Amino acid sequence: MNQPKQLSGVFAPVITPFDADLRPDAARLIRHCRWLLSQNCQLAVFGTNSEANSLSTDEKIELLDALVEAEIDPARMMPGTGACALTDSVRLTAHAVKRGCAGALMLPPFYYKAVSDDGLFRSFAEVIERVGDARLRIYLYHIPPIAQVPISHDLIERLIAAYPDTVVGIKDSSGDWANTEGMLKRFPGFTVFAGSESFLLRTMRGGGAGCISATANINPAAIHKVFAEWQSPGAEDLQAGLDTLRGIMQAFPMIPALKETLAQFAGDPDWRRLRPPLDELTEDQRRALTAALSAQNFAMPGLPVLQEA
Amino acid sequence: MNQPKQLSGVFAPVITPFDADLRPDAARLIRHCRWLLSQNCQLAVFGTNSEANSLSTDEKIELLDALVEAEIDPARMMPGTGACALTDSVRLTAHAVKRGCAGALMLPPFYYKAVSDDGLFRSFAEVIERVGDARLRIYLYHIPPIAQVPISHDLIERLIAAYPDTVVGIKDSSGDWANTEGMLKRFPGFTVFAGSESFLLRTMRGGGAGCISATANINPAAIHKVFAEWQSPGAEDLQAGLDTLRGIMQAFPMIPALKETLAQFAGDPDWRRLRPPLDELTEDQRRALTAALSAQNFAMPGLPVLQEA
Numbered sequence: 001m002n003q004p005k006q007l008s009g010v011f012a013p014v015i016t017p018f019d020a021d022l023r024p025d026a027a028r029l030i031r032h033c034r035w036l037l038s039q040n041c042q043l044a045v046f047g048t049n050s051e052a053n054s055l056s057t058d059e060k061i062e063l064l065d066a067l068v069e070a071e072i073d074p075a076r077m078m079p080g081t082g083a084c085a086l087t088d089s090v091r092l093t094a095h096a097v098k099r100g101c102a103g104a105l106m107l108p109p110f111y112y113k114a115v116s117d118d119g120l121f122r123s124f125a126e127v128i129e130r131v132g133d134a135r136l137r138i139y140l141y142h143i144p145p146i147a148q149v150p151i152s153h154d155l156i157e158r159l160i161a162a163y164p165d166t167v168v169g170i171k172d173s174s175g176d177w178a179n180t181e182g183m184l185k186r187f188p189g190f191t192v193f194a195g196s197e198s199f200l201l202r203t204m205r206g207g208g209a210g211c212i213s214a215t216a217n218i219n220p221a222a223i224h225k226v227f228a229e230w231q232s233p234g235a236e237d238l239q240a241g242l243d244t245l246r247g248i249m250q251a252f253p254m255i256p257a258l259k260e261t262l263a264q265f266a267g268d269p270d271w272r273r274l275r276p277p278l279d280e281l282t283e284d285q286r287r288a289l290t291a292a293l294s295a296q297n298f299a300m301p302g303l304p305v306l307q308e309a
Numbered sequence: 310m311n312q313p314k315q316l317s318g319v320f321a322p323v324i325t326p327f328d329a330d331l332r333p334d335a336a337r338l339i340r341h342c343r344w345l346l347s348q349n350c351q352l353a354v355f356g357t358n359s360e361a362n363s364l365s366t367d368e369k370i371e372l373l374d375a376l377v378e379a380e381i382d383p384a385r386m387m388p389g390t391g392a393c394a395l396t397d398s399v400r401l402t403a404h405a406v407k408r409g410c411a412g413a414l415m416l417p418p419f420y421y422k423a424v425s426d427d428g429l430f431r432s433f434a435e436v437i438e439r440v441g442d443a444r445l446r447i448y449l450y451h452i453p454p455i456a457q458v459p460i461s462h463d464l465i466e467r468l469i470a471a472y473p474d475t476v477v478g479i480k481d482s483s484g485d486w487a488n489t490e491g492m493l494k495r496f497p498g499f500t501v502f503a504g505s506e507s508f509l510l511r512t513m514r515g516g517g518a519g520c521i522s523a524t525a526n527i528n529p530a531a532i533h534k535v536f537a538e539w540q541s542p543g544a545e546d547l548q549a550g551l552d553t554l555r556g557i558m559q560a561f562p563m564i565p566a567l568k569e570t571l572a573q574f575a576g577d578p579d580w581r582r583l584r585p586p587l588d589e590l591t592e593d594q595r596r597a598l599t600a601a602l603s604a605q606n607f608a609m610p611g612l613p614v615l616q617e618a
Contacts (some may be wrong), residue, residue: 022395022435042419053420056396059364085392086331086584087365109586111362111419113455119586126331126585146422149586152328275395277418277428277458 001013006191007139008209010200010224011035011078012216012226013047015258016055016063018273024059027065028270032217032262033072035303040228041220043072044105046080046092048146048173049214049255054275057088061095074100077141078212082107086123090130093138103137105171105212110147117155123160125240128166133170138151143173143195150174153186160187171195171212177202198246201239204230214254218261218300219245248292256281257289264290265300267307315477315500316412316448317518319509319533320387321345321525322356322565325364325372327582333376334367337579339524341571342381344612349537350529352381353414355389355401355481356525357455357489358564363584366397370404383409387521391416395432399439402447405466412446413481414521419456426464433468437475452482452504459483462495469496480504482519485510485578506532507555510548513539521562527570527609528554557601565590566598573599574609576616 008101015038017028033043045067046052046060049220055063060079067073081093081104106127108120122299128136140159144150151170159167172180173195179200184206194203194211200223201212221244226238249257256274260281263271272280281289323345326337342352354376355369364372369388390402390413402413415436417429423534427466437445444538449468453459460479468476481489489508492501493515503512503520509532512520519536528551533546558566565583569590572580581589590598 048420054395054418056394056400059394059396084362085368086363087368091365109363111357111455112586113457115586116588119588122585122588146420148422199553220528276431277421279425279428279431287470 001006007042007078007137008191010040010197010210010216010220011042011044011193011212012265013044013049013080013214013221015217015255015262016050016052017271018275019270020131021273021274022273024055025270026063028268029063030067030070030072030163031304033067036217036220037072037076038302039220040224041216042078044075044078044080046213047105047212048080048143049217049258049273050080051075051255051278052080052235054278057083059210060092064095064099064101068099075102077101078103078105080105080141082109082141084109084111086126089123089127093127093136094131094133097133097136098129103139103169105139105141105291106150107141107143107147108151110149113148117151117152120149120155120159121149124167128163134165138163138167139169139171139191139193140167141171141173142179143171145173147174151248156183156187156190160190169193169209180208181206191225196246197226197242200226201230201235205211207251214258215246215249217258218265244296245298248289248296251282251283251292252289253279257285259295260286260289265303265305267305315518316351316387316446317500318350318351319349319506319519319525319529320353320502320521321529322358322521322523323352323354324526324564324571325359326335326582328579329582330521331582331584332371333364333374334579337370337577339376339379339381340613342376345526345529346381346385347611348529349533350525351385351387352429353521356414356521357389357452358526358567359389360564360584360587361389363587366401368493369401373399373404373408373410374582376523377408384411386410387412387414389414389416389450391418393418393420393451395435398436400430402436402445403440403442406440406442406445411480412448414448414450416450416452416456417458417460419458424458426461426467429458429464430467433476434471437472443474446478447472447476448478448480448500449476450480450482450614451488452480454482454484459484462491465492465496465499469499477517478502481498489517490515505555506535509535509551510539510544523560523567524555526567527574530610553605554607557598557605560601561590561594561598562588566594569595569598570602574612574614576614601607
């Protein structure tokens with residue numbers, strides 16, 4: 001077998017559009033994915049910011065099929081495939097491999113809390129063994145603020161030792177740079193993605209692979225520029241630009257703010273819809289977000305516009 | 310329509326047996342349910358202690374069908390039907406109603422944290438509207454230590470006001486007596502179940518309906534006795550007996566300890582299996598549990614025994 005190709009670059013956890021009945025809207029998703037790809041941004045569909053955990057496994061499989069059938073390149077896709085139920089994780093991961101996805105971003109099972117590393121090891125191991133496909137590449141998904149089930153460095157070490165060709169990387173959404181840095185030092189050759197572009201320059205300097213970040217949904221080209229030019233003299237200034245936009249978005253609930261931004265810039269109010277338990281921005285929040293983006297002359301170049309605002 | 314019949318009594322979140330391939334084992338589950346019913350214990354299948362969130366929706370639907378087809382009375386069942394994904398909650402809840410289940414115990418969607426009461430209201434409301442069946446009776450499931458998404462009293466008030474014939478009760482697994490007491494006082498006529506038998510006597514004295522408790526899987530008759538005789542002079546002593554057994558079980562991880570107990574007393578080692586991320590007890594823990602139960606002369610009267618130990 002050839003050495004597995006490692007993924008790198010900038011990925012968006014692609015936000016998921018819904019129709020009036022709150023069904024996933026494949027056509028809008030395909031349109032958004034095409035734009036992201038055109039901006040050098042790859043596709044971590046079914047991430048936290050995709051509201052993936054508000055979708056059933058069937059819905060995710062149907063969306064993935066629709067994307068691949070629309071000729072969105074699966075080699076640029078890293079779908080989230082980890083679920084609470086072992087059988088859901090196995091089914092979706094196997095499907096992602098079968099459709100040719102370059103990687104699977106895998107949450108630990110997240111309902112039961114304070115579980116052991118042994119239990120988490122068995123969770124990942126059962127998925128790997130049951131999928132049973134040498135093409136599988138797992139990127140672990142460490143997001144303790146939301147999943148409330150962390151992935152420890154000792155667990156990572158055990159997984160790499162047991163499945164060196166399969167467990168190839170991680171997305172670190174801890175928000176804790178010391179954790180990212182610790183992994184970069186402890187696991188040479190392991191593919192580490194920052195969970196936000198705030199840490200992109202530091203991650204690249206530390207030997208990381210890029211970032212998988214919410215705001216890549218709306219600011220992909222600028223984030224990719226930091227990835228591509230991190231060794232250039234202007235890299236700090238480019239990073240500062242990212243930080244400014246991040247600061248604006250973080251003043252609002254992230255997922256509705258991303259959807260609001262896309263709704264406004266694409267002239268497509270249907271993008272505002274969220275599945276419960278998430279809420280749309282309030283009118284006041286909308287106005288504040290619009291004003292803040294406008295003050296920065298924020299733009300989404302090349303974005304297909306449905307109707308002028 | 311007749312006034313809906315309120316559920317009351319003692320329910321077990323029925324532990325789920327798995328075969329060697331970690332598939333749910335319907336035959337063993339049916340056997341355990343029959344024993345529980347024989348002990349005056351009703352069936353909250355698919356609860357936290359059932360490892361329900363380690364099962365896919367398809368697996369839960371198949372198990373529920375197997376139970377009903379085995380003539381386990383659905384009027385004595387309150388399956389857990391709340392999931393992260395709206396579509397999973399709707400599908401399983403609709404199926405439970407269709408099969409005649411007396412109630413549905415409903416977790417809030419639990420992946421996204423710090424969500425608003427508006428968002429949670431919409432979650433429950435969407436399930437109710439989409440199921441669209443006047444027979445539906447929802448018991449909310451408040452378990453902040455695990456779900457990390459609490460159900461506030463203000464949210465309960467809104468749900469009762471909007472759906473008075475549907476949102477009829479709650480299981481309080483907060484472990485916080487003040488919360489249970491607050492609901493009993495604020496919502497007369499609302500069916501409040503304690504989330505553990507530790508609070509059973511207090512809950513009955515406060516006007517509650519009973520309890521839904523892990524240890525009812527192994528100690529159902531004694532727990533039911535407190536429910537049935539809470540007004541008797543000996544009630545405090547009966548409650549003290551429950552507390553002793555609870556104390557023993559709480560010294561171990563609860564779900565594996567319940568399974569270990571059943572494995573030992575039913576002479577059926579297959580009961581020990583858990584789906585990851587949960588682990589079986591260690592050998593030391595097994596020995597300590599056996600010794601502690603033996604010191605109390607713990608017994609499971611009437612339990613069918615597969616093979617003598």
